[in-house]
Amino acid sequence: MDKIVIHGGARLTGELQVLGAKNAALPLQCAALLGDSPTTYRHVPRLSDVQTMNQLLVGLGCAVEGDRTLTIDPTGVQEGPKEAPYELVKTMRASVTVMGPLLGRHGFARVSLPGGCAIGARPIDQHLRGFEALGAKIRMSHGYVEVKARRLKGARINFDMVTVGGTQNVMMAAAMAKGTTVLENAAREPEVQELAIVLGKMGAKIAGAGSSTIEIEGVDDLQGIDHAILPDRIEAGTFAIAAAITGGDLLLLDAPSSHMHAVIAKLEEAGAECRVEPEGLRVIGPEELAPIDLVTRPHPGFPTDMQAQMMVLATLARGQSVITETIFENRFMHVPELCRLGADIHVNGNVAVIRGKARYTGSIVMATDLRASACLVLAGLVAEGKTEIRRVYHLDRGYETIEKRLRKVGAKIRRYHGAPS
Ligand code: EPZ
Numbered sequence: 001m002d003k004i005v006i007h008g009g010a011r012l013t014g015e016l017q018v019l020g021a022k023n024a025a026l027p028l029q030c031a032a033l034l035g036d037s038p039t040t041y042r043h044v045p046r047l048s049d050v051q052t053m054n055q056l057l058v059g060l061g062c063a064v065e066g067d068r069t070l071t072i073d074p075t076g077v078q079e080g081p082k083e084a085p086y087e088l089v090k091t092m093r094a095s096v097t098v099m100g101p102l103l104g105r106h107g108f109a110r111v112s113l114p115g116g117c118a119i120g121a122r123p124i125d126q127h128l129r130g131f132e133a134l135g136a137k138i139r140m141s142h143g144y145v146e147v148k149a150r151r152l153k154g155a156r157i158n159f160d161m162v163t164v165g166g167t168q169n170v171m172m173a174a175a176m177a178k179g180t181t182v183l184e185n186a187a188r189e190p191e192v193q194e195l196a197i198v199l200g201k202m203g204a205k206i207a208g209a210g211s212s213t214i215e216i217e218g219v220d221d222l223q224g225i226d227h228a229i230l231p232d233r234i235e236a237g238t239f240a241i242a243a244a245i246t247g248g249d250l251l252l253l254d255a256p257s258s259h260m261h262a263v264i265a266k267l268e269e270a271g272a273e274c275r276v277e278p279e280g281l282r283v284i285g286p287e288e289l290a291p292i293d294l295v296t297r298p299h300p301g302f303p304t305d306m307q308a309q310m311m312v313l314a315t316l317a318r319g320q321s322v323i324t325e326t327i328f329e330n331r332f333m334h335v336p337e338l339c340r341l342g343a344d345i346h347v348n349g350n351v352a353v354i355r356g357k358a359r360y361t362g363s364i365v366m367a368t369d370l371r372a373s374a375c376l377v378l379a380g381l382v383a384e385g386k387t388e389i390r391r392v393y394h395l396d397r398g399y400e401t402i403e404k405r406l407r408k409v410g411a412k413i414r415r416y417h418g419a420p421s
Pocket residue numbers: 022023024026094120121122123124125126127128161162163164165166187191304305327328329370371398
């Protein structure tokens with residue numbers, strides 16, 4: 001197992017290219033299943049989650065080629081098993097997003113029920129409620145859920161809570177239903193909008209993506225397309241914090257600033273300078289950081305996927321910050337590790353009270369999930385001495401060769417292969 005070692009204290013300066021978005025790539029890979037011909041995606045990030053999804057698609061009968069430019073040919077799925085096996089779903093919950101397109105195009109899908117994960121229970125009841133409203137029969141047995149329908153029929157679906165995956169999955173099923181579907185209390189995330197753009201290019205009729213009401217008029221057929229994936233707002237936000245906490249000056253090339261208003265607002269509140277420039281977003285760190293209070297919310301609120309990274313910044317500010325996590329019930333796993341490095345954080349339920357200003361000293365820490373591992377990398381960048389991060393496979397799920405890219409802008413960071421876990 002790999003580990004990452006950081007010697008902290010360097011001021012980060014220069015340019016960093018923001019790559020394609022993981023949370024757009026995964027549902028888009030699934031959307032290719034809806035086409036009657038191959039789909040090609042560009043700017044695809046080289047991540048283990050993208051590989052896992054490719055594996056799943058091949059298991060369904062797709063032909064998959066390339067990586068940065070990825071071509072998915074779904075024509076072999078008709079004869080395939082239409083099943084997402086336990087072994088893949090347990091490594092990546094996003095595997096359940098094949099259900100909507102398989103149901104929409106082939107009228108059947110069998111998917112292993114995802115168990116809980118480090119950050120929460122994460123049930124899929126809203127996905128299934130949506131499919132049922134479209135007329136699908138749902139059957140659970142042996143840890144799998146089967147959804148079946150001769151032809152889905154349009155319906156009005158009001159989600160009990162805002163769910164990104166539920167909105168995407170049901171939107172893909174409804175794209176080939178008979179009649180019109182209206183999704184209410186839908187997720188407004190940029191990755192939902194991106195999926196609607198791709199489905200529209202494939203021939204779907206979708207209006208209102210980006211708002212909380214999405215209308216989908218079903219069509220009989222969809223075609224393969226060619227599409228460049230949007231840049232990753234969470235990766236860009238992570239690098240923006242790296243600039244802010246190291247007193248650095250980074251130009252984040254192609255950063256999707258229009259999708260990052262909540263994060264930029266908090267960075268400016270903390271004293272960082274954020275400038276939208278023609279090539280991207282420039283972030284300049286202040287002499288001293290100011291405390292911030294934040295509550296995670298669905299988009300356009302503050303993204304839960306930036307909570308852990310922003311907590312590092314809060315620990316370095318003079319004064320007290322309060323962070324409230326409202327999306328996932330167990331997303332403070334990084335707190336004990338930050339405290340091991342020297343932070344002063346008290347958690348009570350879904351509220352973390354942070355007393356700055358921490359003086360981090362390097363130590364061995366354990367990554368527990370994707371964004372927690374990114375937050376440990378950030379803490380390592382400012383810690384005195386050596387920080388060793390173990391279980392970095394979590395990091396590779398969402399950040400492509402992060403150590404090489406940070407090294408380019410001055411970080412003293414290295415990866416070691418085959419280290420003890
Ligand atoms: C997506 O997960 C992202 N993953 C997550 O990013 C992100 O944290 C999350 O949206 C929220 O923004 C991908 O896009 C692959 P949800 P998703 O359905 O779709 C509850 C990362 O770090 N819920 O919006 O699984 C659920 O338990 C990952 O990149 C139900 O109760 O999230 C959660 O509390 C982590 N029933 C809340 O809703 C359902 O049927 C939001 O979940 C569905 C969801």
